[in-house]
Amino acid sequence: MSGVLVVMEQRSGAWNRMSFEALAAGQQLAAKLGAECSAAVVGSDPGALATELSSKKLKKAFAVQHALLGIYTSDGYVAALEQLIKEENPDFVLLPHTYQVRDYAPALATRFQQVLISDVIGIRTEDDRADSPIFVRQLLQGKLNADYRHIPPGPCFVSIQAGTFRADAVEDGTAATETFSPRLSPDQIRNKPGEPFRESSHTVDLTAAPVIVSVGRGIGEEGNLPIVEELAKALGAELAASRPICDNGWLPMERQVGSSGQTVSPKLYVAIGISGAIQHLVGMKGSKAVLAINKDENAPIFEIADYGVAGDLFEIVPELTKAIQTAKS
Amino acid sequence: MKIVVAIKQVPERDAPIHIAADGRWIEEGDLNYTINEPDAYALEEALQLKEKQGDAEVVVVSAGPERVQSTLREALAKGADRAIHIECDDLSTRDTLGVAQVLAETIKAESPDLILTGLQSDDLGLGQTGVVLAELLGIPHATIILQVEFSGAGLKVKRELEDGWFQHVEMPLPALLTIQSGGNKLRYATLMGIKKAKTKELKTVLAAEASAAATISMERVYLPEKQKKTEMLTGSPQEIAAKIVEKLKFEVRVI
Numbered sequence: 001m002s003g004v005l006v007v008m009e010q011r012s013g014a015w016n017r018m019s020f021e022a023l024a025a026g027q028q029l030a031a032k033l034g035a036e037c038s039a040a041v042v043g044s045d046p047g048a049l050a051t052e053l054s055s056k057k058l059k060k061a062f063a064v065q066h067a068l069l070g071i072y073t074s075d076g077y078v079a080a081l082e083q084l085i086k087e088e089n090p091d092f093v094l095l096p097h098t099y100q101v102r103d104y105a106p107a108l109a110t111r112f113q114q115v116l117i118s119d120v121i122g123i124r125t126e127d128d129r130a131d132s133p134i135f136v137r138q139l140l141q142g143k144l145n146a147d148y149r150h151i152p153p154g155p156c157f158v159s160i161q162a163g164t165f166r167a168d169a170v171e172d173g174t175a176a177t178e179t180f181s182p183r184l185s186p187d188q189i190r191n192k193p194g195e196p197f198r199e200s201s202h203t204v205d206l207t208a209a210p211v212i213v214s215v216g217r218g219i220g221e222e223g224n225l226p227i228v229e230e231l232a233k234a235l236g237a238e239l240a241a242s243r244p245i246c247d248n249g250w251l252p253m254e255r256q257v258g259s260s261g262q263t264v265s266p267k268l269y270v271a272i273g274i275s276g277a278i279q280h281l282v283g284m285k286g287s288k289a290v291l292a293i294n295k296d297e298n299a300p301i302f303e304i305a306d307y308g309v310a311g312d313l314f315e316i317v318p319e320l321t322k323a324i325q326t327a328k329s
Numbered sequence: 330m331k332i333v334v335a336i337k338q339v340p341e342r343d344a345p346i347h348i349a350a351d352g353r354w355i356e357e358g359d360l361n362y363t364i365n366e367p368d369a370y371a372l373e374e375a376l377q378l379k380e381k382q383g384d385a386e387v388v389v390v391s392a393g394p395e396r397v398q399s400t401l402r403e404a405l406a407k408g409a410d411r412a413i414h415i416e417c418d419d420l421s422t423r424d425t426l427g428v429a430q431v432l433a434e435t436i437k438a439e440s441p442d443l444i445l446t447g448l449q450s451d452d453l454g455l456g457q458t459g460v461v462l463a464e465l466l467g468i469p470h471a472t473i474i475l476q477v478e479f480s481g482a483g484l485k486v487k488r489e490l491e492d493g494w495f496q497h498v499e500m501p502l503p504a505l506l507t508i509q510s511g512g513n514k515l516r517y518a519t520l521m522g523i524k525k526a527k528t529k530e531l532k533t534v535l536a537a538e539a540s541a542a543a544t545i546s547m548e549r550v551y552l553p554e555k556q557k558k559t560e561m562l563t564g565s566p567q568e569i570a571a572k573i574v575e576k577l578k579f580e581v582r583v584i
């Protein structure tokens with residue numbers, strides 16, 4: 001086939017939205033390469049989803065179908081996709097950078113003696129090397145960017161970070177649907193996954209809060225939390241946190257914002273001592289306004305902040321609390 | 330029961346970022362190194378399993394130049410039984426597959442029941458070494474794990490999913506797990522532990538030459554471009570506070 005193959009993600013017949021971002025990436029990459037893009041969806045009965053893809057601008061929409069693929073397992077997905085990729089021989093395999101993809105795509109790439117270029121935030125091509133795109137990734141938790149290239153022969157495996165491409169940029173068209181039936185046997189599948197569950201009965205709903213004050217590891221220790229609690233009180237804001245604060249048990253997990261916590265979009269999000277790792281940003285970058293206070297002027301949080309203070313939170317935050325109290329009284 | 334924990338040494342979080350002259354990495358002379366944070370959680374999980382299990386041995390393994398020995402010593406001080414340093418000065422020229430091959434060779438000889446790694450590294454963040462290692466060793470794996478229990482002849486683990494969801498997974502041994510932060514509280518090394526660590530075995534083995542050329546290459550590193558125009562507020566803390574209040578009143582309108 002050559003060209004680009006995008007592996008879409010579904011659970012119980014519902015798409016993972018990020019799949020369409022990866023699909024947009026795949027279509028755009030294929031256009032730059034002058035090649036064609038196809039897509040695949042894996043499951044025990046993915047026919048209806050593949051049919052949905054037939055209205056997209058694709059060469060083919062594959063339904064990778066087997067009774068053993070009803071519930072996700074790394075073993076099942078790796079074996080099935082390995083067979084599809086061997087048969088179709090794409091130059092590039094694009095996937096959304098989801099937890100599921102993190103779980104199986106590195107093993108899938110290994111089957112081809114390849115390394116997944118994971119969590120990509122941009123794809124560029126240079127005119128003189130149009131066939132060798134540059135994949136941009138973050139290093140050091142977002143402090144640096146890096147350009148990666150794949151060294152042929154392929155296939156080249158790439159996973160695309162949330163929000164990098166727009167799902168609504170997927171081009172419509174037509175695609176031929178095709179069922180692909182991999183050979184799988186029950187003894188190949190070693191893990192027994194249970195049903196997904198939620199833990200806390202979300203008593204804190206951060207999603208409704210108009211103003212959020214969020215605290216990160218810069219706060220240093222639990223005993224310093226009152227500094228931000230007072231600011232939150234003065235602003236009438238909900239208190240939220242980055243993951244390390246909840247990992248340490250300083251605030252309950254239900255106050256965590258990010259990919260493994262809540263996704264919020266308040267009128268104002270105040271990020272205090274938070275570096276701005278992508279897993280945090282995906283949970284708050286929809287905020288109408290972001291104010292970041294961080295002593296490191298190069299902290300990635302400033303890349304998405306509207307207002308920034310490069311300074312020590314222990315000096316700034318108490319003054320800010322006082323000033324707000326005065327302004328409100 | 331033998332548990333191997335694969336540990337990476339990474340630059341400290343507050344490390345100064347100066348891009349090296351060749352544009353391919355940062356100045357290493359400026360850096361202090363520490364254990365990769367998710368790997369610290371992997372070590373903690375191993376030590377707690379050992380405490381529950383009684384007769385378990387915890388072996389820590391790290392590939393890299395000589396400096397990684399300090400991180401291995403710290404792991405010994407926290408309670409690991411033995412350490413293996415895979416000496417490899419060209420680690421950064423090997424891709425994930427190359428690094429996993431180096432680890433696989435040494436770990437295979439140990440025939441562990443369980444291998445733990447952190448879910449990703451704080452420096453490169455590729456998030457793949459554990460999964461690739463499992464694939465090379467032909468053993469099952471599960472990723473982003475918060476809790477581990479032995480159950481019958483195998484394991485029952487709690488896996489984090491997106492948006493606050495979780496899932497239990499049962500799997501046979503031997504197996505590999507990549508550990509997420511927050512499942513346990515990290516311990517500190519005690520003075521006693523530090524003293525004891527000096528008498529524990531730290532073996533050095535030489536990494537084999539890379540068996541294949543890398544399939545991906547990092548060509549250049551650079552500071553990210555800003556996506557938004559950030560208005561930086563400056564002055565004394567009082568002046569900054571006053572400026573923020575203005576913004577919140579008249580632009581954001583939340584006061």
Ligand SMILES: Cc1cc2nc3c(=O)[nH]c(=O)nc-3n(C[C@H](O)[C@H](O)[C@H](O)COP(=O)(O)OP(=O)(O)OC[C@H]3O[C@@H](n4cnc5c(N)ncnc54)[C@H](O)[C@@H]3O)c2cc1C
Pocket residue numbers: 141215216217218219241242243244245256257258259260261262272273274275276277278279280283293294295296299311312313314342448449473
């Ligand atoms: C699968 C996965 C899921 C994850 N899910 C989430 C998630 O849902 N939410 C989340 O937040 N993270 C999540 N993470 C973790 C994420 O990658 C980061 O590690 C985390 O967000 C970092 O938190 P932080 O910014 O508080 O800490 P750090 O990155 O340590 O940043 C602390 C910041 O404080 C600043 N600082 C220090 N002292 C001061 C001071 N005195 N004054 C001002 N500033 C100061 C520093 O300059 C630094 O920028 C996840 C990671 C993985 C791998």
